Amino acid sequence: MKNPAALFLLALIFVTALIWAMTNLTPADVSSRFQTFATIFLGIFIEAMPFLVAGSLVSGIIAEFVDQGALVHFVPDNPLAAALIGALLGFAFPVCECGVVPVTRRLYGKGVPLAMGISFLLAAPVINPIVLASTFTAFGWGDVLFWRFGGTLAIAFLVGLLFTLFRPERVLRPMPLPAPTLLLPTVAVLEKCIPEVAESEMSRDEEEMTAREGNGRWWRALAAAGDDFLDMGRYLVIGSMLAAAMQTIVPQATLVVLGEGALLSVIVLMALAFVLSICSTVDAFVALSFVHSFSIGAIVSFLVFGPMVDIKSALMFLGVFRRRAVALLIMLPLIFSLLLGLLVNLYG
Amino acid sequence: MDKLLKTIVLCALGIFLYTRVANNTILFYIHERFTLLTLLGAMGVLLVGLSYYRQPPHEHTHNYDAHNHQHAPLRWWGLLILSLPTLLGLLVPPQPLGAVALLNRELNLGGWQESNLPQVPPLSREEGNPWGQSAQASLDWFTIAREFNRPQALNGREAQLTGFVYRDDRFAPDSFLVGRFLVSCCVADAAALGVVVQWPEAAELALDQWVSVYGRLQSGEFAGQPVPILVAERVQLIAPPAQPYFYR
Known part of the structure; x- marks a missing residue:
């Protein structure tokens, strides 16, 4: 069977039956666990979804309204400057780790250099006014705030620079290629389906066309946003499911018991940050509850590493970068955050 | 298509x-x-x-x-x-987190910090008071939370707590935990709050049953930790509140 719509419907029926069976036919302890899993999954997804929508809309607007030539002209040639600007770009696009991925992908489509995109991707979820405010609210003016922002900036800048060692085509997944031949039948079909469109194509007067074109560009930006949401959303769904499954299956105590010592505590909280996949706008409040059982370095690593890499964002990276690049994008922040945590614990 | x-x-x-x-x-x-x-x-x-x-x-x-x-x-x-x-x-019928989620979480019996708690306790306002005026002066979750690490200070105080029933094999047949989740963003970050309750008919309460417990606090011990224990005088079964979590 090659018809994707039929495959989709078949699979939909199968999954519906499976979920129904898990809820209604399994023993009480399994079904209540499944219910808890569903609640946590929907919690993470519903919480993150508006941010992904916002990121997709920004991306759609960039796609339609930002002129590629102008942007490339504006970007510095020097990789140092590009990485630095990328790391600070979050103040212009305040997005969290769900929204940042589609925006980054779109910026790459517009010809932004590799280093700048990577630094933006890693830094923006923290280096923005919203997260600055929430971290300040939770921890006040002090070490944690300083190390979180300084550390994130430094790591995003460094990783961005390191990526200049690679050729972009080895790092980035290819974008969908132009296929102009495909457009023509689409037009024909549309004209048949929607009389309004067909009509508009016929009566075009110069002024009227510009007006409609203005509206049309907005609708096209929205459709591009929709495609971005569908593209990235599936990684968000899988990531939220993994995080929810971890929370329902693995007892938190097994992680927390390990939480002593300068090195071990850092590793444990970083693992927790990866697994929990909490949105960067609020993770400071969650970190507060670790203050008395974990070292300051561990908390800093939690707040630096979590927004850069967690289960759901790591999966979303796969929509932009090649697999090896994703592995590097996980490993480099991991190593640097670990070192940062140790540094804070030993000398901070 | x-x-x-x-x-x-x-x-x-x-x-x-x-x-x-x-x-x-x-x-x-x-x-x-x-x-x-x-x-x-x-x-x-x-x-x-x-x-x-x-x-x-x-x-x-x-x-x-x-x-x-x-x-x-x-x-x-x-x-x-x-x-x-x-x-x-x-x-999957919508249901708030309950006892099952507690199985996997750190039972926050000792680690409550003032900084974690909401500034305004929403409890009495949101849930009404099944015991009428007499219990108005009793302690709620947040007052207990602030003194949690000094159970002596709570000795003999009246308290009234609303939450769901939790029990595992660490609990004696005449005790259970009345639990609540504290949510700062979404249920993924829910932290469990709980107070051990002593009640002769504890074994008859089903997991996840919502209860309103009224009694006096006594310093005691649970799993080797000094904690306040609520010696219940009345336990009333109630419907789950529309707003099941505390928010901070």
């Missing part, structure tokens, strides 16, 4: 989220302050879902890059994955 399926999946998600906000079960999943955001997100996916039918059909002579407008055919499994939140939401 691609376009139709995309529109259906996106709009179904938007409508599903809208209904959750409309019937208030959205509070089972996220902090109340994000409700508006969810509503905006739902409107966003509805709008982009419908946009596939409103965009002009072909490129004019503009300078934007054509390839960004190519809607790559979405694979069927991608759409299926995006239908999962809607399917799970519709097929």
Whole structure:
């Protein structure tokens, strides 16, 4: 069977039956666990979804309204400057780790250099006014705030620079290629389906066309946003499911018991940050509850590493970068955050 | 067909989220302050879902890059994955976190900090007071929380707590835990709060049953930790509140 719509419907029926069976036919302890899993999954997804929508809309607007030539002209040639600007770009696009991925992908489509995109991707979820405010609210003016922002900036800048060692085509997944031949039948079909469109194509007067074109560009930006949401959303769904499954299956105590010592505590909280996949706008409040059982370095690593890499964002990276690049994008922040945590614990 | 399926999946998600906000079960999943955001997100996916039918059909002579407008055919499994939140939401009856979620979490019997707690305790306002005026002066969750690490200070004080019943093999037959979750963002970050209750008929209470417990606090010990224990005088079974979590 090659018809994707039929495959989709078949699979939909199968999954519906499976979920129904898990809820209604399994023993009480399994079904209540499944219910808890569903609640946590929907919690993470519903919480993150508006941010992904916002990121997709920004991306759609960039796609339609930002002129590629102008942007490339504006970007510095020097990789140092590009990485630095990328790391600070979050103040212009305040997005969290769900929204940042589609925006980054779109910026790459517009010809932004590799280093700048990577630094933006890693830094923006923290280096923005919203997260600055929430971290300040939770921890006040002090070490944690300083190390979180300084550390994130430094790591995003460094990783961005390191990526200049690679050729972009080895790092980035290819974008969908132009296929102009495909457009023509689409037009024909549309004209048949929607009389309004067909009509508009016929009566075009110069002024009227510009007006409609203005509206049309907005609708096209929205459709591009929709495609971005569908593209990235599936990684968000899988990531939220993994995080929810971890929370329902693995007892938190097994992680927390390990939480002593300068090195071990850092590793444990970083693992927790990866697994929990909490949105960067609020993770400071969650970190507060670790203050008395974990070292300051561990908390800093939690707040630096979590927004850069967690289960759901790591999966979303796969929509932009090649697999090896994703592995590097996980490993480099991991190593640097670990070192940062140790540094804070030993000398901070 | 691609376009139709995309529109259906996106709009179904938007409508599903809208209904959750409309019937208030959205509070089972996220902090109340994000409700508006969810509503905006739902409107966003509805709008982009419908946009596939409103965009002009072909490129004019503009300078934007054509390839960004190519809607790559979405694979069927991608759409299926995006239908999962809607399917799970519709097929699994909405229910707040309860005893099962506690099994996997650190029981926060000792680690309560003042900084973690909400400034204004919403308890008495939201839930009414099943015991009438007499219990007005009794302690609530937050007062207990502030003194939790000094159980001596709570000795002999009256308290009235509302929460769900939790029990595991560490509990004696005449005791259970009355629990509540404290949510700062969504249920993924829910922290469990709990007070050990002594009640002769504890064994008859079902897991996840919501109760309102009235009694006096006594310093005691649980799992080797000094904790306040609520010696119950009355335990009343109640329906789960519309707003099951505390928010900070």
